[in-house]
Amino acid sequence: MRIALLGGTGDIGQGLALRWAYDTDHEVVIGSRDPERARAMAEEYETELDSLGVSRSINGFANGMATERADVVVLAVPPFYVRDTVEAVADRLGEVDVLVTPAVGMDRAEDGFHYKPPKAGSVTELVAESVPEGVPVVGAFHNLSADRLANLKVELSQDTLLVGDDEDAKEMVRTLAEEIKGLRALDAGGIANAAEVESVTPLLINLALNNEGMHDVGVRFE
Incomplete structure (x- = not known):
């Protein structure tokens, strides 16, 4: 399977790219508005994997080229870029099996981070409104610590919550998520439930900021 991470040079994109390249045999492609940056980061990821004894080829392209022939596209860009990114690659999304969005709208104030939905x-609902008709959208990976995700020497032991209206697409993302060792995917219902899932992220960041030893805090439901 070919997984394209648009914005794969950022924190969450880096973590997902490294984990899928480390734990699975899927083809991982890095996308960016700047193809040179995408290629440079892909090389950095290859070097990091090689240092851990894993030889993988990771390619970097402009977002549109990365989207072509991808089975799954992860929209790993900041929330204020999601609509523009979707519109920029819309003509390449027709054959995509599922578009995944982990972005969360937040503001930072003196007292911490606060949820700010569009x-x-x-x-997730914004992305679903922006994609071409027939492209299924799944919200996932919102509440993960990007630093912990990118540290391949650390076991995750965390949950990710999935929201989506297409059950087949959600099942595909569940399988991909659980191929990452230590990650469990839980179904949180349809896209209408996305705000409840996304709003957990600023809470986790505030916990990490205010409690010693909780820098990589995540969630695990028991």
């Missing part, structure tokens, strides 16, 4: 209700 007018659509959540970033």
Whole structure:
């Protein structure tokens, strides 16, 4: 399977790229608005994997080229870029099996981070409104610590919550998520539930900021 991470040079994109390259045999492709940056980061990821004894080829392209022939596209860009990114690659999304969005709208104030959803209700709903008709959208990976995800020497032991209206697409993302060792995917319902999932992220960041030893805090439901 070919997984394209648009914005794969950022924190969450880096973590997912490294984990899928380390734990699975899927083809991982890095996308960016700047193809040179995508290629440079892909080489850095290869070097890091090689240092751990894993030889993998990771390619970097402009976002549109990365999207072509991808089975799954992860929209690993900041929330204020999601609509523009979707529109920029819309003509390449027709054959994509599923578009995944982990973005969360937040503001930072003096007292911490606060959830700030777009007018659509959540970033996941915004993405679902922006994609071409027939492209299934799944919200996932919102509440993971990007630093912990990118540290391949650390076991995750965390959950990710999935929201989506297409059950087949959600099952595909569940399988991909659980191929990452230590990650469990739980079904949180349809896209209408995305705001409840996304709003957990600023809570976790505030916990990490205010409690010693909780820098990589995540969630695990028991």
